[in-house]
Amino acid sequence: MNDSNNEEENNLNLRVEAEHFTVYFRENDRKCIGKVIDVLEDNYSRITINLEQKLDSKLILEIYSNLKSLHLALGLQDAPDWIRGGLGAGKIIIASPLNPPPGSNFDNVLNTAIHEFVHILINKINSNTPRWLNEGIACYEAKDNSEKWIRETIIEGLSNGNIPTFKDLDTGEDFEKFFALNGYQYSYTMVEAIVNLFGYDKLRKLIKAPNKFDEVLNVSETALYNKYVDFIKANYRGITS
Numbered sequence: 498m499n500d501s502n503n504e505e506e507n508n509l510n511l512r513v514e515a516e517h518f519t520v521y522f523r524e525n526d527r528k529c530i531g532k533v534i535d536v537l538e539d540n541y542s543r544i545t546i547n548l549e550q551k552l553d554s555k556l557i558l559e560i561y562s563n564l565k566s567l568h569l570a571l572g573l574q575d576a577p578d579w580i581r582g583g584l585g586a587g588k589i590i591i592a593s594p595l596n597p598p599p600g601s602n603f604d605n606v607l608n609t610a611i612h613e614f615v616h617i618l619i620n621k622i623n624s625n626t627p628r629w630l631n632e633g634i635a636c637y638e639a640k641d642n643s644e645k646w647i648r649e650t651i652i653e654g655l656s657n658g659n660i661p662t663f664k665d666l667d668t669g670e671d672f673e674k675f676f677a678l679n680g681y682q683y684s685y686t687m688v689e690a691i692v693n694l695f696g697y698d699k700l701r702k703l704i705k706a707p708n709k710f711d712e713v714l715n716v717s718e719t720a721l722y723n724k725y726v727d728f729i730k731a732n733y734r735g736i737t738s
């Protein structure tokens with residue numbers, strides 16, 4: 498794959514319209530467009546029901562097979578290599594599933610389209626949703642990261658007795674710090690615990706009032722953290738894959 502950043506690579510000259518999404522891409526990605534549209538449309542109902550939030554109009558998705566073009570489109574000139582996608586102004590931007598960034602495979606990138614779509618809906622509900630909750634829901638609903646990677650991180654954290662708190666992972670705009678804290682893996686399991694222990698109705702209320710644990714879940718922040726640690730101990734410890 499050509500890694501040079503010429504203007505042609507930045508120009509997405511092809512377009513496909515689906516029911517809820519408009520996809521822009523280049524000729525060399527034509528082969529995967531059907532799968533990208535299918536994964537988004539097949540998950541649209543489930544996710545909009547889980548979050549009780551829909552799109553007002555068709556959402557634009559851009560696919561860049563050249564990593565430098567991807568970073569340029571994301572406005573992140575010094576982006577780390579592992580980035581698979583992100584948000585532009587009211588649109589989703591992802592790498593090409595046919596040319597996954599280092600550390601990813603075809604399905605990780607495909608499901609990144611869902612991950613970014615979930616962010617769009619969450620931000621519509623509350624644009625100030627803390628990073629741990631916003632990323633956790635996106636990762637949990639999209640399943641865009643390897644289950645093995647998540648499980649190994651949690652098992653290691655439990656054996657070290659070093660599980661981050663919600664505040665530890667509230668890194669604001671700093672996604673690299675979030676990544677360095679294993680935030681993608683931990684926030685996935687935080688949301689998994691909340692859905693399992695309290696249900697989607699409470700999760701939706703928490704998005705609207707993310708600092709009101711007492712009011713929404715009837716537990717203090719510390720008590721919720723302890724319930725979360727108990728949940729991962731019960732569900733992750735001692736199970737090796």
Ligand SMILES: [Zn+2]
Pocket residue numbers: 612616632635
């Ligand atoms: Zn994200």
